[in-house]
Amino acid sequence: MSYRSGEARKPVEILSEEGDVELVTAKGVESMEETDCLLRSHANAARLLAAAERVRKRHTLIGGTTEEQPAVVKESDDE
Known part of the structure; x- marks a missing residue:
């Protein structure tokens, strides 16, 4: 099994009798470590x-409201 760069975003599940594991990209591990540090x-x-809740509710961001930040509004509207 091989993946090209940017192709594998979800972890690959590896099943074994000794215990299941998931294979994630190095970028995925870096992201999890950063999140762990922040939390x-x-x-x-x-x-x-x-702050995340305010963004979800379309209230304020640093420097203005989400209405003043079109890229953020567009991304959240696409979901």
Whole structure:
């Protein structure tokens, strides 16, 4: 099995009798490590989750509202 760059975004599940594992890209691991680091502080995690909720509810972002940030609005509208 082979993948070209950018083709494999989901983890590949590997099943075995000794235990199942998932193979992820190096970029995926880097992203998980960064998320882990950001969420270690309870205060930082609360701020990040509150900011994400504001974006989902289309309230304010740093520097203005989502209506003033067309790229963010367009991305969230496509989902």
